[in-house]
Amino acid sequence: MTDDEVLNEFRAAGALLEGHFKLSSGRHSGHYLQCARVLMNAARAERLAAALVERMPQDLVSAIGAVVSPAMGGIIFGHEIGRALGKDAMFVERPTGTFELRRGFALAPGQKVLMVEDVVTTGLSSREAIAAIESAGGSVIGMASLIDRSAGQAVFDMPYFALLKMDFPTFPADDLPPDLAEIPLSKPGSRNA
Numbered sequence: 571m572t573d574d575e576v577l578n579e580f581r582a583a584g585a586l587l588e589g590h591f592k593l594s595s596g597r598h599s600g601h602y603l604q605c606a607r608v609l610m611n612a613a614r615a616e617r618l619a620a621a622l623v624e625r626m627p628q629d630l631v632s633a634i635g636a637v638v639s640p641a642m643g644g645i646i647f648g649h650e651i652g653r654a655l656g657k658d659a660m661f662v663e664r665p666t667g668t669f670e671l672r673r674g675f676a677l678a679p680g681q682k683v684l685m686v687e688d689v690v691t692t693g694l695s696s697r698e699a700i701a702a703i704e705s706a707g708g709s710v711i712g713m714a715s716l717i718d719r720s721a722g723q724a725v726f727d728m729p730y731f732a733l734l735k736m737d738f739p740t741f742p743a744d745d746l747p748p749d750l751a752e753i754p755l756s757k758p759g760s761r762n763a
């Protein structure tokens with residue numbers, strides 16, 4: 571799947587948003603990729619996940635024992651990546667502020683995990699999810715996301731595959747461009763909601 575084809579899936583889903591958004595990291599942006607709108611269509615979600623798995627090297631694919639995603643945004647895409655790999659997909663969640671495996675999900679000691687996100691901006695959520703998987707006994711051998719909008723800033727210790735890289739600027743809350751500051755703020759994600 572080409573970059574244009576992935577972008578067209580976002581356009582068709584009305585998921586390329588412009589406005590003033592507070593991101594998970596606390597940074598602000600005039601652009602938001604609402605992956606939930608893309609993934610609300612099961613056939614589209616399946617297609618995008620299969621396209622991403624096709625890009626992964628076979629030795630990595632065959633080593634993956636399970637998929638784990640950070641809730642909320644990562645759950646649907648992780649599930650679809652699990653379908654494409656033929657592996658179980660679990661998720662970590664943060665009811666008390668820190669990601670943990672719940673709901674009877676468990677990892678065998680050293681179980682090889684692919685960590686799957688919907689979008690990576692600073693990489694903070696991904697690093698927190700990886701830490702939770704490792705403290706539950708898993709070994710994260712790879713990472714995947716639908717979108718990487720980190721512009722190369724998010725660097726991980728394991729191979730990382732993203733279906734589409736986007737480079738939208740983000741700003742600290744106390745240093746907003748005037749044209750962005752005058753747009754009413756919204757916070758679509760659920761961290762600290």
Ligand SMILES: O=P(O)(O)OC[C@H]1O[C@H](OP(=O)(O)OP(=O)(O)O)[C@H](O)[C@@H]1O
Pocket residue numbers: 593594595640641642643644687688689690691692693694695696758759760761
């Ligand atoms: O790379 P980062 O700077 O951490 O940003 C990306 C994270 O932000 C969003 O989640 P969010 O925390 O908004 O919560 P949600 O997944 O529950 O919507 C998204 O789903 C990623 O997890």
Ligand SMILES: O=C(O)c1cc(=O)[nH]c(=O)[nH]1
Pocket residue numbers: 592593594595601602603604605643689690691692719759
């Ligand atoms: O950084 C984020 O919170 C974020 C950015 C984005 O474009 N889409 C999203 O779902 N989250």
Ligand SMILES: [Mg+2]
Pocket residue numbers: 640641642643644695
């Ligand atoms: Mg998230």
